[in-house]
Structure formats: structure tokens, C-alpha cells
Amino acid sequence: DAGVIQSPRHEVTEMGQEVTLRCKPISGHNSLFWYRQTMMRGLELLIYFNNNVPIDDSGMPEDRFSAKMPNASFSTLKIQPSEPRDSAVYFCASTLDGGHNNQPQHFGDGTRLSIL
């Protein structure tokens, strides 16, 4: 079975540029999560979708961050304009029913983002 697929695996870009991260959840999963992980702050939930609808975006740092889920098999996280403090590993995870059935979240391999 294919797991959660994220692209790109690595991204290095200059401050001010737009960055788009992509995620394909596991087929059949209807909940999708975007996380950011740094040494200082650990794993932080940015936003999560249930049935393609954003449910909780309280973790999105500021207006420079936006996320979309146009269909059940694709989501994007966009940063515009990017800043050096956005450098982190960004993970996408998916599960069934937002965890209400206590199914674990399955993580993609992450995107390692470096903003110079």
C-alpha cells in the first residue's frame, strides 16, 4: 500500500520566494494534517482537514501561510513570502475520521525546507 506521499523532499530557496509543499494522503483516509517540526518547538499542528474542509487552522503561524485541499487525494501548503524562520521539516499525515475511531495518524516522509 502506498503511504502518504509528500513532495518535494527537500527545498532550498531564498527569502521572499513562494514555497508550495504538496501531499497525497493514503487512499480512503478522510482526515489530513499539516505539521511543522523544529528542534526548538517540536511537532506543531498547523492545520487539519476533514472531508476536504479545513476544521482547525489555529496553528497556522500567520497570513503568509495558507493551505488547500481541493479534493480527497491532494493538499498543498503554501508560504508566501517565505522567511528564514520558516525553515523546518514539514510533515503531512492522514487518518480516518479525524481520529474519532482512534486510528493512528500516518506520516509522509516530510519536506525539509531551508529558507536562505
Next chain:
Amino acid sequence: GQNIDQPTEMTATEGAIVQINCTYQTSGFNGLFWYQQHAGEAPTFLSYNVLDGLEEKGRFSSFLSRSKGYSYLLLKELQMKDSASYLCAVTDSNYQLIWGAGTKLIIKP
């Protein structure tokens, strides 16, 4: 506020046993997860507890006491490949997953 506490780092010897503790204060409780994360990789699911008691899965076991807000992950017959971070996460009353900062486990020969 919601809070999950784990030791930052632990060291153990190959072949030994280690217990990683997790205490939590959350608004409600709907289950507790343990994940393993090797350096540079994604977290992977290890175990889930919702009822009090011990869940055993091979060399790994996880214990829960809801009345004490406490869990531990027990790793037996440690192997070098067990060197990783171990994250405790609790599902609150809104089914939101609250993550601990993780415990970095170092295994020495």
C-alpha cells in the same frame, strides 16, 4: 492549558530494558499514542492505549493509568536500532491530538 511531559533524553545499554515516562494534563481524554521517530525520518506509530493497563507488542509494551494521567513505554532487549525519539500524544475531548516534545533515547553498546 494542555500539557504533556516527557524526559528530554535518556541513555541505555544494548540488551537492557528502558522505561520512558509520559504524564499529561489535557481537557478530556480519548486515548494515548506512542510514536517512534528516527533521526531525519517521519514519526511511525508504535502503540495505542485507551483503557488502564498494559498493552504488549513484542519487545515494546505501553502502560496507561488514566486516574494518574500517566503512561510509560517499556522497551526490552534493547537494540542499537532502537536509538530514536519517542513521542507521546494524547487525544483530548475534541479528538485533537496533543503531542509531547519527545524523548531522545540513546543506546550504547
